[in-house]
Amino acid sequence: MGTTIGRIFDLTVQKFPNKEAIYDVRKNQRLSYSEWNVQVNKLANALMKEGVTKGDRVSTFLFNTEELATAFLACTKIGAVFNPINFRLTAEEVAFILHDAAPKVVLFEKALEPTVTSIKDRFTRALFWQIDGEYPEYAASYHEKVSGASSELAELPVDENDLYAIMYTSGTTGRPKGVLHSHREIVEQSLIVIGATKLDSSDAGLVTAPMFHCAELHCAFLPRLHVGASNVILHQFDPKKVLSLIEEEKITKFFAAPTMWNMLLQEDLQQFDISSLKTGLYGAAPMAPSLVHACHERLGLTLVQAYGMTEMGPAITFLGEQDQLRKAGSAGQACLNHEIRIVRPNENGPSDPNDVMPPGETGEILVKGPCMMSGYFQREEATEKALYKGWYHSGDIGYLDEEGYLWVKDRVDDMIISGGENIYPREVEDVLHAHKGVLDAAVVGQPDDRWGETVTAFVVKKDHAVTEEDLDGWCKSSDQIANYKRPRKYIFCEALPRNASGKIQKFVLRKQLEDLFITNRGAL
Numbered sequence: 001m002g003t004t005i006g007r008i009f010d011l012t013v014q015k016f017p018n019k020e021a022i023y024d025v026r027k028n029q030r031l032s033y034s035e036w037n038v039q040v041n042k043l044a045n046a047l048m049k050e051g052v053t054k055g056d057r058v059s060t061f062l063f064n065t066e067e068l069a070t071a072f073l074a075c076t077k078i079g080a081v082f083n084p085i086n087f088r089l090t091a092e093e094v095a096f097i098l099h100d101a102a103p104k105v106v107l108f109e110k111a112l113e114p115t116v117t118s119i120k121d122r123f124t125r126a127l128f129w130q131i132d133g134e135y136p137e138y139a140a141s142y143h144e145k146v147s148g149a150s151s152e153l154a155e156l157p158v159d160e161n162d163l164y165a166i167m168y169t170s171g172t173t174g175r176p177k178g179v180l181h182s183h184r185e186i187v188e189q190s191l192i193v194i195g196a197t198k199l200d201s202s203d204a205g206l207v208t209a210p211m212f213h214c215a216e217l218h219c220a221f222l223p224r225l226h227v228g229a230s231n232v233i234l235h236q237f238d239p240k241k242v243l244s245l246i247e248e249e250k251i252t253k254f255f256a257a258p259t260m261w262n263m264l265l266q267e268d269l270q271q272f273d274i275s276s277l278k279t280g281l282y283g284a285a286p287m288a289p290s291l292v293h294a295c296h297e298r299l300g301l302t303l304v305q306a307y308g309m310t311e312m313g314p315a316i317t318f319l320g321e322q323d324q325l326r327k328a329g330s331a332g333q334a335c336l337n338h339e340i341r342i343v344r345p346n347e348n349g350p351s352d353p354n355d356v357m358p359p360g361e362t363g364e365i366l367v368k369g370p371c372m373m374s375g376y377f378q379r380e381e382a383t384e385k386a387l388y389k390g391w392y393h394s395g396d397i398g399y400l401d402e403e404g405y406l407w408v409k410d411r412v413d414d415m416i417i418s419g420g421e422n423i424y425p426r427e428v429e430d431v432l433h434a435h436k437g438v439l440d441a442a443v444v445g446q447p448d449d450r451w452g453e454t455v456t457a458f459v460v461k462k463d464h465a466v467t468e469e470d471l472d473g474w475c476k477s478s479d480q481i482a483n484y485k486r487p488r489k490y491i492f493c494e495a496l497p498r499n500a501s502g503k504i505q506k507f508v509l510r511k512q513l514e515d516l517f518i519t520n521r522g523a524l
Contacts, residue, residue, distance in 0.1 A: 002160025004183040006077035008190070008226050013037045016201065016228040024066040025245065026235040033228070036070070039146065041153040043074040046145040047105060050127055054079030054158070057103040057166065059126075061085045061094065061112055063235050064211045067131045067142060071107055072217070075165075076183065079158040082165040083178075084212035087112060088499070093176075095119040098126065100178055100377065101166055107131060107142060160184040166377050167214050169310050178377030179310045186218055188370040189313040192336050193223040196318045197253065197279060197304055201228035204276075206254035208234045208242055209502075214314045215283055219306055220255040239263045243272040250276040257502025258287040259440065265294055266439075266462075277301050283308065283315070288433035289328035296325065307331035307408060311392055313371030316340065317406050329430065331398070331406040338369035341391070342400050350388035362399045362409060366391040397424065414506055416445035418453050423485045425506075428455060431478045432487075435471060437463035442496050442504045443487065446513050457487035458509055460495060491516075 017034035024030075031039070052058060058080050062068045068084065075082040083101045085094060094115060098106065099122070106126050108116050110133035120128060120138050128139040135141050164183045168176040193199070205224045209216040211233075224231055232249050234241060237260055245251060254277075256264075261282060280295065283306035295303055302321040308314035317340070319332030334340045342363040344355040357363040368391050375383035386393055397415060398408040409415075409424035416423040425443035432441035440460035445453035459471065468490040475486035497508040 002184060003187055004076060004158050004160055004162070005164060005186060005222065006073065006158060006183075008187065008222075009037070009040070009073050009076070012225055012228045019201070019228060020230045021225075022066055022069060023230070023232045023249065025233060025241075027066065029066060031066070038151045039066075039070050040073045040077065041151050042146045042149040043070050044078045044153050045149040045151075047074060047080060048078060049149065050105060050145075052078070052080050052104050054156070055081060055163065057081045057083050057101045059083040059085055059098065059101060059103040059106045060212065061087060061106060061108040061116065062131065062212070063087050063109065063111065064207050064233050065109065065131065065235065066233060067107060067109075068211050069221070069231075069233065072211075077153060077158070078156055079162055081163050084165075084167070084217070086168070086212055086499070087210070089115075091115045091118045095122060096175065097168055097178075098123055102126075105129060108139075109133075158183070160187065163374065167310050177379055177382060180374040180377055181313065181371075182374055185313055185371045185373070186222065188337075189218050189315065190223045190226045192371070193219050193306075193315065194227060195336065196306075196315075196320070197223070197281060199223050199227050199229060199253070203227070203229040203252045204232065204250055205229055206232045206234065206242065206245055206249070206251045208237050209255050209257060209260065214310050215257075215306070215308075216255055218313055219283070219315055220253075220281060237263075239267050243267060243269070243274060246277050247273045252276055253279040253281065255281040255283070258282055258291060259498060259502050261287070261295055262291055262439070265291075265298055269298060274299065274301075279304060279321075281306060288430045290430075290434040292324055292328045305332055307406070309392075309394060309396075311373045311386065311394075312367060312369065313373070315371075316367045316369065319405075323405075327405055329407065330401075331408050333404055333406070334367075335369065338367060338371075340400065340406060341366045342398065345397070350385050350393050353389050353391040357399070359400055359402050362397060365394045365396045365398050365406070365408070367394060368392065414444070416443075416453050416455055418445070418448075418451045418455065418484060423455060425455075427481055428457070428475075428485055428487065431475055431480050432457060432459065432471065435466070435474050437461060437466035437470065440496050442506065442509060444506050444509045444513065446489065454488045455485065456489045456491065456513060458491050458493055458496060461492060 013033045018032050021033040021036045022031050058075050060068050060071050106128050109131050129142040130139045131142040160183045165181050166178040168178050211217055279302045281304050303324045305319040306315040308316040316338050317332040342357045343351045345351055345364045351364045372392050397410050410426050428443045429441050432438050439462040442458045446456040448454045497505040
């Protein structure tokens, strides 16, 4: 049978029955591990009463809540397939996922009811349960369903190789794909993270990144459950609330995307006692070296970076505390039991895993390890391409240095080719982030008749006095990028479009450039 995620939770309940497991801040609800197990078993029985059997999908369309966490574990106990959906998606994007996954039950909350109401008629076979507030006529009350169910749950035949979840990709380039993960793959991921972040039962973790995303769920929340640590669940990220919870709940560790760490640094840190915080895990997007230094200096904590992708569970590398400054900008070394290769990109199909580039040479990042996905849901051709010859083809570009540290340059799709030269946006973005007047920056290619593409920078100002001339002078004076790589155009904006995992949606920026070009051409 092997160890499943549900079995992990049962063992933690046996070992720490009276220890506080979760604190849902929004509801002001605290549950011990044994109390929480009662709720998990009740939901599991309620789902089965509605006809949910092994292999059936259960979708959640929720912010960070106790109910999402409970659904996650209830599904793992009965062999149902967990399908958490991004709460930031539009109605049509949610409809796409519901059509693809075809869940039997959909859990949602009052704040997201308008989205669900607008599409619910398309899904007459799905049962909708609302977790809070007055529920609409088409939905049942989650808590009424759970309260009437038994807290005793018979042991069910769930195997470590059974499908555990369909996690949809973040869609930075278009339609998401459903990534299939088994229990065993994610148990392996949890064990790797526990070792890399030195977790134990004395830790108190804060859930502030979205729980529907595998970075929070698999690299932060599940590992804490695995060791019996406590968890504080914050409904949505708010920098001031995060800092106050660190002080009030004596938080020791939590995960956040670089943009979230940057937002914390903008607050008046002297107002809060954050001395309990020992380790900050970051990932989902690169962190500029200047931000790494600022976190060390102003937050006084140890940083651990995880780099990866949904298809790999997600982490494939870690950059440990001892290397954060020495190797600032690197993604770190391969996780335990993982292998990384840099291979020559193939424009006509999947890259050959045996066409390996030497250290320092840039190519496509390929990875193999025990957490690799089973495949894409109902996407055979995409699965064959992504897992060609047994290696996951990431589509990311990077290189390994002489010490085996991975340096991620960019996405293959984001690379800019100007005058025949390859330009990786991240190296330009790192230079812009180092300017004291820049809060955030993203670089994309703009079509150009002469050069093929030119570099355009979207910039969010920290200092409103910053001008295009200031930034151009900064880039010209930098010894980090050649002159041909510097932006030829700057567009100042209030915020950059990011998905829920913190990755910049560059296809949105490219569309804005295209619209701007059409508008300007029409004005001539």
